[in-house]
Amino acid sequence: MKLSFVPVLLSLVLLACGPAQTAPPVVKPTQLAVASAGAVSVELLTFSPLVVGQNRVFYRVTRDGAPVAHAEVVQRPVMQMTSMKHGCPVRNPDPAPDADGLQEGLIIFTMPGSELEQWTLGVDVGLEPGVSERVNFGPLSVGDSLMKKVLTREGKKIVLTLGYPDAPHVGSNPVVVSAHQAKDAMMMEFVTVDDLVFTLTPEMPSMGHGAAGSVNPERGEDGLYRGSVVFSMAGDWVVHLGVAANDAVLGTFDFSLDL
Numbered sequence: 001m002k003l004s005f006v007p008v009l010l011s012l013v014l015l016a017c018g019p020a021q022t023a024p025p026v027v028k029p030t031q032l033a034v035a036s037a038g039a040v041s042v043e044l045l046t047f048s049p050l051v052v053g054q055n056r057v058f059y060r061v062t063r064d065g066a067p068v069a070h071a072e073v074v075q076r077p078v079m080q081m082t083s084m085k086h087g088c089p090v091r092n093p094d095p096a097p098d099a100d101g102l103q104e105g106l107i108i109f110t111m112p113g114s115e116l117e118q119w120t121l122g123v124d125v126g127l128e129p130g131v132s133e134r135v136n137f138g139p140l141s142v143g144d145s146l147m148k149k150v151l152t153r154e155g156k157k158i159v160l161t162l163g164y165p166d167a168p169h170v171g172s173n174p175v176v177v178s179a180h181q182a183k184d185a186m187m188m189e190f191v192t193v194d195d196l197v198f199t200l201t202p203e204m205p206s207m208g209h210g211a212a213g214s215v216n217p218e219r220g221e222d223g224l225y226r227g228s229v230v231f232s233m234a235g236d237w238v239v240h241l242g243v244a245a246n247d248a249v250l251g252t253f254d255f256s257l258d259l
């Protein structure tokens with residue numbers, strides 16, 4: 001009789017230490033805007049307000065009110081200034097929605113909006129060959145942040161950002177580093193810069209220590225560089241992002257974080 005408690009106790013101990021205990025609560029993105037054109041309606045969702053740097057964005061596409069199984073969503077953010085307009089880097093979503101009916105993309109805003117200079121967002125939605133609708137969300141509010149830097153190489157500006165796909169916490173955090181330059185002088189479209197080598201070094205300057213275990217970002221098929229950074233305690237951190245190409249150091253950029 002007594003022996004039968006052993007496996008029960010063991011499983012309780014295992015459950016208590018299992019990953020279910022440490023998993024972060026599931027947070028769903030919330031609606032930021034909705035717009036339609038023709039029979040196509042698109043809902044835009046985010047986890048947080050839009051800011052300079054990386055923004056995870058989610059689209060729910062419906063046609064005549066019904067979900068679609070496949071939609072090519074091409075994001076076209078535009079900053080309209082008094083004398084010129086320009087775009088910013090994006091990563092467009094995969095055409096198949098996830099289990100929640102959402103298609104995730106990335107928008108990398110390069111400057112904050114203001115009353116006079118506003119970001120607008122349109123998306124081209126292709127449902128089948130030759131059938132495409134332009135859906136306009138209109139002006140979007142974009143706040144400032146310190147997550148974007150500019151690296152100049154051979155006279156060309158490279159937009160560098162560091163982003164945390166999930167809210168940063170003590171421990172190991174996934175990190176996305178992006179590097180883009182304008183495709184041409186119009187600056188409406190951007191292309192990824194693919195020959196960079198990055199290092200990530202976390203430091204807590206107030207206490208004079210770092211943290212071991214970070215993984216330097218490696219370039220993925222979509223042109224974004226992914227790694228992870230470790231924060232060993234709560235407080236003020238600086239992540240030093242080292243950038244090199246062809247064995248030449250191009251610079252180090254500091255990203256502050258209050259954890």
Ligand SMILES: [Cu+2]
Pocket residue numbers: 204207209233235
């Ligand atoms: Cu410390």
